[in-house]
Amino acid sequence: ATLSPDDILGLDSVFEEDDLEFASIVKKWLDENVRDKIGDYFLDATIPARELAEGLGELGLLGMHLDGYGCGGSTATQYGLACRELEAVDSGLRSLVSVQGSLAMFAIHHFGSEAQKEEWLPKMAAGKAIGCFGLTEPDVGSDPSGMKTTAKKDGSDWILNGAKMWITNSPVSDVMVVWAKTEETDSKGKPVVRGFVVPSDTEGVQTPEIHRKISLRASITGEIVLDNVRLPEDAMLPEAKGLKGPLSCLSEARYGIVFGVTGAARDALQSALDYTGTRIQFDRPLSSFQISQQKLAKAFGQYSQITLLAAHLGKLKDSENGVRPEQISLGKMVNVDTAMNVCRDLRALFGGSGITSEYPPLRHAVNLETVLTYEGTHEVHQLTLGRSLTGINAFAN
Ligand code: FAD
Numbered sequence: 001a002t003l004s005p006d007d008i009l010g011l012d013s014v015f016e017e018d019d020l021e022f023a024s025i026v027k028k029w030l031d032e033n034v035r036d037k038i039g040d041y042f043l044d045a046t047i048p049a050r051e052l053a054e055g056l057g058e059l060g061l062l063g064m065h066l067d068g069y070g071c072g073g074s075t076a077t078q079y080g081l082a083c084r085e086l087e088a089v090d091s092g093l094r095s096l097v098s099v100q101g102s103l104a105m106f107a108i109h110h111f112g113s114e115a116q117k118e119e120w121l122p123k124m125a126a127g128k129a130i131g132c133f134g135l136t137e138p139d140v141g142s143d144p145s146g147m148k149t150t151a152k153k154d155g156s157d158w159i160l161n162g163a164k165m166w167i168t169n170s171p172v173s174d175v176m177v178v179w180a181k182t183e184e185t186d187s188k189g190k191p192v193v194r195g196f197v198v199p200s201d202t203e204g205v206q207t208p209e210i211h212r213k214i215s216l217r218a219s220i221t222g223e224i225v226l227d228n229v230r231l232p233e234d235a236m237l238p239e240a241k242g243l244k245g246p247l248s249c250l251s252e253a254r255y256g257i258v259f260g261v262t263g264a265a266r267d268a269l270q271s272a273l274d275y276t277g278t279r280i281q282f283d284r285p286l287s288s289f290q291i292s293q294q295k296l297a298k299a300f301g302q303y304s305q306i307t308l309l310a311a312h313l314g315k316l317k318d319s320e321n322g323v324r325p326e327q328i329s330l331g332k333m334v335n336v337d338t339a340m341n342v343c344r345d346l347r348a349l350f351g352g353s354g355i356t357s358e359y360p361p362l363r364h365a366v367n368l369e370t371v372l373t374y375e376g377t378h379e380v381h382q383l384t385l386g387r388s389l390t391g392i393n394a395f396a397n
Contacts, residue, residue, distance in 0.1 A: 002273075002277075004270070005266065005269055005270070005273075005300050005303060005304075006266075008300070008304075009303075009304050009307060009308075011307070014307070014308065014311045015077065015081065015311065016077075019075070019077055019078050019081055020081070022078055022081065022082070023081040023082065023084065023085055025059075026059065026061065026081075026082050026085040026086070027085045027088070029055070029059055030085060030086070030088075030089050030093075033052075033055055034052070034089055034093065035089055038089050038090045038093070038218060038363075039357035039358065039360075039363070040357070041090070041092070041217075041218040042090065042092070042217045042218045042357055042363055043217070043357050044217075045211070045213065045217040045218075046217075046218070046220065047092055047093070047096065047218045047219060047220060049096055049130060049169060049172045049220055050130065050172060052093070052096065052127075053096065053100070053127035053128075053130055054126070054127040054128065055127070056096070056097060056127055057125060057126040057127025057128070058126075058127070060072045060074075061082050061086075061097055061101070062097065062100050062101050062105070062124060062125050062126070062127055063100065063101040063105040063106075063109070063121065063124060063125045064078070064079050064082060064101065065078075065079035065101070065102075066101070066105060066106065066109045066121075066125075068121075069109070069117050069118065069121035069122055069125065070121060070122035070125035070126060071105070071109070071121060071125045072125075075314075075318050076255065076314050076317035076318045076323075077311070077314035077315065077317075077318055079101075079256065079259075080255065080256065080258070080259030080260075080310060080313075080314045081259065082097075083097070083098065083256040083257070083259045083260035083263070084259045084260060084262050084263035084266070084310075085263055086260065086263065087259075087260035087261060087262075087263035087264050088263030088264060088266055088267040089263075089267075090218045090363065090364075090367065091216060091219075091260070091261075091264060091364070091367035091368060091370065091371055092216050092217065092218035092219030092367065093218065093219075094256065094257075094260040094263075095168050095216065095219045096168075096169065096219065097256075098253045098256045098257070098260070099131070099132060099133055099168045099169055099253070100124060100127075100130065100131050100169075101256075102249065102252040102253035102255070102256055103131075103132075103133035103177070103249050103250070103252070103253050104124065104131025104132060104133050104175065104176075104177050105120075105121060105124050105125070105131060106249050106252045106253075107133065107177045107195055107237060107240070107245070107246075107249045108120050108121060108124075108131075108177065108197060108237070109121060110239065110240075110248070110249070111195060111237040111238070111239040111240035111245055112197065112237050112238070112239070113234060113237075113238050115234065116197050116234075116237070120175055120197065123174075124175070129174040129175055130169055130172055130173045130174050130175075131169070131173060131174070131175050131176070131177065132167050132168060132169040132170045132173040132175075132176050132177070132224075133167070133168075133176070133177050133246075133249065134149075134164035134167050134170065134176055134177065134178040134179065134224045135147075135164070135179050135246045135250075136164060136165050136166050136167070137149060137162065137163060137164055137165055138163055138165045141166075141377075142376075142377055142379075142380050143395075143396070144179070144193075144243060144246065144247075145190075145193075145243060147162075147179065147180070147181060147193065148162055148163075148181075149161065149162025149163070149164065149178070149179070149180040149181065149226065150162060150180055150181050150182075151180035151181065151182050151194060151196060151236075152182070152183055153182075153183065154230070156232070156233040157230050157231060157232060157233065158196065158230070158231045158232075158233065158235060158236065159228055159229065159230055159231075160178065160180055160196060160198070160204075160226045160228075160229040160231060161226055161227065161228060161229070162180060162226050163223060163224065163225050163226065164178065164223060164224035164226075165210075165223055166210065166221060166223075166374070167207075167221065167222055167223065167224050168219060168220070168221055169219075169220055169221075169222075170200075170207040170220075170221075170222035170223065170224050171207045171208070171209040171220050171222040172220050173200045173207065174199065174200055174201075175197060175198065175199055175200060176197075176198045176199075176200055176205075176224060177195055177196070177197060177198075177237070177249075178195070178196045178198050178224065178226065179193055179194070179195050179196075179245070179246050180193065180194060180196060181193055182194050186242065192241060192242055193241075193242055193243050193245070193246070194236050194237065194240065194241065194245075195236070195237035195240045195245055195246065196231060196235050196236055196237065197235050197236075197237065198226075198229065198231060198235065202229055202230075202231065203229070203230070204226060204227045204228050204229040204230070205224065205225070205226060205227075205229055206223075206224075206225040206227070207222045207223065207224055207225070208222055208223050208225070209221070209222045210222055210223065213370075214366060214369075215366045215367055215369040215370040216367050216370040216371075247325075250375055250376060251325050251328050253375050254328045254329075254331070254332045254375045254376065255313065255317060255323070255328055255331070257331075257332055257335070257336065257371060257375060258309070258310045258313055258328065258331035258332055258335050259310045259314065260371075261306065261335050261336050261339035261340075261368065261371060262303065262306050262307045262310050262335065262339065264339050264343060264364040264367070264368060265299070265302070265303045265306060265338070265339040265342040265343065265364075266303060266307075267360050267364065268299070268342055268343040268346045268347075268360060268361040268364050268365075269296070269299050269300060269303055269342065269346065271346075271359055271360050271361065272295075272296060272299070272346040272349050272350070272361065273287070273296065275349065275350055275353075275359065276292050276296070276349050279351075286349060292349060295345055295346065295348070295349060296346075296349075298345070299342045299345060299346050302338050302339075302341065302342050303342060305338065306334065306335040306338050306339060309330075309331055309334060309335060310331065310335060313327060313328065313331045325384070326384055326385060326387075326388040329376070329381040329384040329385055330381075330385060332375065332376065332381050333378060333381035333382060333385065336368060336371050336372050336378065337372065337378060339364075339368055340365055340368035340369070340371075340372060343361045343362070343364040343365035343368060344361075344362075344365045346361045347361040347362045347365060380395075383395050
């Protein structure tokens with residue numbers, strides 16, 4: 001008799017029954033609406049973001065871990081399990097939900113005025129408005145303190161100028177959360193960073209798409225070009241002052257990644273079990289060879305470890321004390337790297353078929369190259385943990 005990886009792991013004793021039931025509802029919806037098409041979306045380098053957002057909104061996945069304003073108010077663990085199912089289909093799909101819920105909606109929910117929340121959150125939760133989050137710039141990635149985008153006062157209005165790069169969903173967005181340096185200075189004389197809620201159809205905004213990606217192709221990525229964009233005074237997020245604002249949003253989104261990538265690894269493992277069980281060479285199924293079983297067992301061990309780490313961080317996040325940023329860094333660093341190695345190693349079991357879009361491991365592996373880089377690169381999380389372990393900041397002078 002064969003057991004599924006989750007049965008061997010005893011997943012039903014790791015998560016609550018209700019949470020697993022919710023995950024299976026999400027999986028069923030994805031099976032019915034997306035799974036068969038994802039290989040083509042990837043090859044065509046697109047995703048029907050608008051159509052999918054409405055379905056995902058109806059399912060209650062957009063901003064599901066936020067309270068009020070049409071959001072689901074779920075636990076962090078439930079949200080994590082939803083991310084896991086989404087990324088078991090494709091990291092691009094999970095990115096759509098992460099950017100909407102954990103970056104754009106979280107920023108408005110956490111730092112916005114009552115009017116901003118009421119205007120945007122219900123539409124975004126329903127998937128009727130798509131949000132994006134602009135922090136990275138052409139010259140500024142890992143060190144956002146060097147950002148060049150500015151927000152200057154003109155009477156009571158704000159005027160934004162600058163450019164944002166690598167912004168998930170910007171070409172299909174209705175609203176953007178844009179971070180910019182103001183003329184206000186902090187105690188060290190440095191300009192204070194503020195967030196702005198910018199409707200995408202504001203005059204002076206352009207969102208050209210970035211083409212020729214080899215990774216995360218089933219996701220729409222673009223720039224945000226801001227040319228003398230005039231915004232009313234109340235476009236600023238009142239409660240976010242300094243880089244703490246955008247960084248706390250990133251910590252939220254990273255948490256979803258910690259869970260999400262376990263889905264990619266699970267999908268690669270399940271498809272490798274299915275394939276090697278039916279593909280015959282030398283008159284035997286591939287799964288009967290010792291080297292195949294070694295690969296499968298190794299991948300299962302790695303999958304089990306990252307799933308347990310995600311579950312642990314979910315428990316911490318749901319606990320009274322919450323989860324600390326360095327704990328999230330640990331999860332992102334370990335889980336993304338491990339999931340990528342699982343997907344790469346399993347790819348080989350598919351032989352030539354493994355390099356097509358017919359089977360998911362290689363698609364997951366190349367997607368995870370993006371996941372390794374965004375939301376703080378692998379190296380930045382290593383340095384974050386290095387700082388926690390040694391007390392020495394190796395990032396900068
Ligand atoms: P750099 O910061 O230039 O880093 C290049 C290399 O140098 C990396 O390996 C890095 O780890 C290393 N490095 C940098 N500093 C150090 C150091 N001090 N010590 C050691 N090594 C270092 N951004 C958004 O704001 N919103 C989005 O929605 C978004 N979506 C994205 C979607 C995709 C498909 C991609 C690829 C990126 C997205 N990003 C987004 C941007 C992403 O967050 C950045 O690419 C990332 O932060 C890295 O910045 P960078 O590309 O400028 O690389």
